[in-house]
Amino acid sequence: MSVRFFNSLTRSREPFLPLEPGRVRMYACGPTVYNFAHIGNFRTFVFVDALRRHLKWRGYELLHVMNLTDVDDKIIRDARAAGLPLREFTEKYIRHFWEDADALGIERPEVAPRATEHIPEMIALIGRLTRCGCAYHSDGSTYFRIASFPRYGALSGGKLAGNVAGASERVEADEYEKDDARDFALWKRSQPDEPAWDSPLGPGRPGWHIECSAMAMKYLGESLDIHCGGVDLMFPHHENEIAQSEGATGKPFAKYWLHAEHLLVNGRKMSKREGNYYTLRDLLERGYAARAVRYALVAVPYRKPLNFTLEGVEAAERRLKRLNETVRRLREAKSVVAEAADDAATTIAQARKAFGAAMDDDLNTAEALAAVAQLETAVNIALTRGELSEPFKRTALAAFDDVQTVLGILDPPEEALLDAAVEALIAERMAARQARNFARADAIRAQLAAQGVLLEDGKDGTRWRRA
RNA sequence: GGUGGCGUAGCCAAGUGGUAAGGCACGGGUCUGCAAAACCCUUAUUCGUCGGUUCGAUUCCGACCGCCACCUCCA
Numbered sequence: 001m002s003v004r005f006f007n008s009l010t011r012s013r014e015p016f017l018p019l020e021p022g023r024v025r026m027y028a029c030g031p032t033v034y035n036f037a038h039i040g041n042f043r044t045f046v047f048v049d050a051l052r053r054h055l056k057w058r059g060y061e062l063l064h065v066m067n068l069t070d071v072d073d074k075i076i077r078d079a080r081a082a083g084l085p086l087r088e089f090t091e092k093y094i095r096h097f098w099e100d101a102d103a104l105g106i107e108r109p110e111v112a113p114r115a116t117e118h119i120p121e122m123i124a125l126i127g128r129l130t131r132c133g134c135a136y137h138s139d140g141s142t143y144f145r146i147a148s149f150p151r152y153g154a155l156s157g158g159k160l161a162g163n164v165a166g167a168s169e170r171v172e173a174d175e176y177e178k179d180d181a182r183d184f185a186l187w188k189r190s191q192p193d194e195p196a197w198d199s200p201l202g203p204g205r206p207g208w209h210i211e212c213s214a215m216a217m218k219y220l221g222e223s224l225d226i227h228c229g230g231v232d233l234m235f236p237h238h239e240n241e242i243a244q245s246e247g248a249t250g251k252p253f254a255k256y257w258l259h260a261e262h263l264l265v266n267g268r269k270m271s272k273r274e275g276n277y278y279t280l281r282d283l284l285e286r287g288y289a290a291r292a293v294r295y296a297l298v299a300v301p302y303r304k305p306l307n308f309t310l311e312g313v314e315a316a317e318r319r320l321k322r323l324n325e326t327v328r329r330l331r332e333a334k335s336v337v338a339e340a341a342d343d344a345a346t347t348i349a350q351a352r353k354a355f356g357a358a359m360d361d362d363l364n365t366a367e368a369l370a371a372v373a374q375l376e377t378a379v380n381i382a383l384t385r386g387e388l389s390e391p392f393k394r395t396a397l398a399a400f401d402d403v404q405t406v407l408g409i410l411d412p413p414e415e416a417l418l419d420a421a422v423e424a425l426i427a428e429r430m431a432a433r434q435a436r437n438f439a440r441a442d443a444i445r446a447q448l449a450a451q452g453v454l455l456e457d458g459k460d461g462t463r464w465r466r467a
Numbered sequence: 468g469g470u471g472g473c474g475u476a477g478c479c480a481a482g483u484g485g486u487a488a489g490g491c492a493c494g495g496g497u498c499u500g501c502a503a504a505a506c507c508c509u510u511a512u513u514c515g516u517c518g519g520u521u522c523g524a525u526u527c528c529g530a531c532c533g534c535c536a537c538c539u540c541c542a
Contacts, residue, residue: 029542037542044542074540156471156537208540230542231472237541260542261472264535299490300480305473305535312479315491325504358481366481370489377506384498384505438500445502456504463504 003058003360005226006303008234008257009155013362018225019255023061025220026052027254029212029229029237030066030112033093034075036279037100039293039308040270043263044230046294047302047363049106051228051258053406054359065219066109067212068094070116071205076194086195087116100280103290104297105408111219115211122206122214123199125248126186134247138177140189140202146182149243155257156235184240186210209240213253217245227254234259260302267307283313292317295409301364324411325465326376327400329383331413335390344382345392351375352399359406372403386459422453426462429455 003016018024028048031037037045052064069075070090079089094114101108115122126142129135134148146152185207190196196203216224222245229238238257245253262269265276283293288310295316300306351374358367379396382388404410429444445455452467 031542032540041542047542072540231536232541235537236539262536262542267534269535296479303472304480307479309478311491315479318492319490322504329505364481366479366490367488370481373489380505433500436500442501454503457499457502458504465504 003055004362005256005258006362007255008259009254014256016256018060019223022059024055024063024226025224026055026062026064026226026228027212027216027220027224028064028066028109028227029233030068031093031097032069032072032075033090033097034072034078035093036281037097038270039265039278039280039283039297040263041230042100042104042106042280042293043297043302043306043308044260045101045106046104046297047260048228049104050298050302050359050363050365050407051226052107052109053408054363057402057406058360062110063220064109065111065113065216067215068097068112068114069208069211070094070114071195072208080193090114090116103280103284104294105291107408113215113219115206115215118211118215118218119197119199119206121218122210123187123201125210125214125217125244126201128248129186129244132248134244135186136179137201138179141177141185141204142187142201143178143183144186144240144244144247146180146184146243149247151246152182152243153239155239155242184209184236186244209237209244212237213241213245213248216241216253217249222249222251222253224254226256226258228258228260231259231261258302261305263297263306263308265308270308278308286310288313289317289320291409291411292320295320298365298407298409299369301362301366303362320409320411323372323376323409326379326383327397327410328413328465329463330379330388330393330396330400333383333388333393335388335393336386337389339389339391344378344387345395347378348375348392348395348399351378352395352402355399355402355406365407368407375399375403422448422451422464426455426464430462 004013005016006013028045031041031045048066052062056062068090071086075086075090079086082089098108126135129144130137130142132148133145135142135144187199187201187204187210188207189202190204194205196205216227227238227241234257242253264270265278268274268276270277280290280293284290292313293316296308296313297306299316351371354371354374355368358364358371361367375396382392382396400410425444425448429441432438432440432444448455448464449467453464454467456463456465
């Protein structure tokens, strides 16, 4: 079975067939860098990461572009409030964004272009739109003429677009200069004290949407395979991108549109006011592991609203602990039988297949994780019974490799190194146990526990692990 | 107000016109000197409420209730 996606454009699940066989060109809307990204932002970025990992795992050659929006109204406002030049201000949050992304195990896209470094491309695109009659100048700004693009509203449903004029109570000053209330700015005339770029359109700065069209086309061509982002971007952002891009090129812009649902915290929309607003750093400061946060974010399929709770992260931590321990024990285990029991081998094979099939099916991570749990139990049974064979071990490790490649939730293999002192204590405890001096044995165990070393007595001696 | 989505056990959550995956927590058990870890068993006659279609609905339709989103900056 091949990869299938729910395409927002057609509102149906479709087989994924890239424009060019074996090659995927994908664009994802990235962060606007005026603050620390919050956990809701990362729900989307973790989804995009799972998407890119899965496509690569399925053998596609991937070119993934994610923009960094480093100029817009909020950035200008906050940079001014901070008393910093735009560049210096955004630089800081870009750095923090990558730090957080790294902590969450998010792979870097192949290209992460900044809007401010692509002003000429945007100006060129606006020029193209002006020449074909899709754009017009008005009082120093340039707007896209929606009337010139009959298919406007294809993505979000024409109804939404028709609503705009009536729904908008408040009318911005510059909107008086538009021919139609639905028209949107491609180039904004600069206000005093605002960052501005010189251009044939007059001094100003780009509108919100044009950067994505310009940068997507620059790096991916005029038609791309996948465009993704959060649902809230569907309208007007993505709708406008389509209008701009297709208006200029006359070609379909993106074949598949994938939208991640929003995240709620404690069942409610996240807001600073309600006190349920979290950044990754907030969670790390509270002592939660970044991996557990990633697990909590990726465990719910992307098209479902995700109810994020601290309890959920704690559950994810416990879940991950067992998973990591299972993999570690499997790695360290020596195979003791020549051949695996048929049923065990079958379970592994089936679980591995089910994992891939679930991910193929529009990234059904919940179902994929159910397969991981099956895998885990089968391995633990073999381990407990001492029925591990070399082929079984190899296959099981390969299956966990798949899981790690696609979901990135496991801990990296740990170097098994112990202080001589700790090792000596473990040996002393063993001797005490053999002499049935349990008081001494327990005292040593407690002492090691206090140092974060937990002991587990098994048939083959004492294992230890870090708390 | 308009439009769209969702509502499954204590919590998270998959799924299907044919009788409810998985995880976390809880309880019981095996193992252990005691633990820990692991394993086994148990946990929804029921899928927001009320109707309708159907041989049969949690799954389709309608109404209602609740929540969320978009329509205005937003992942």
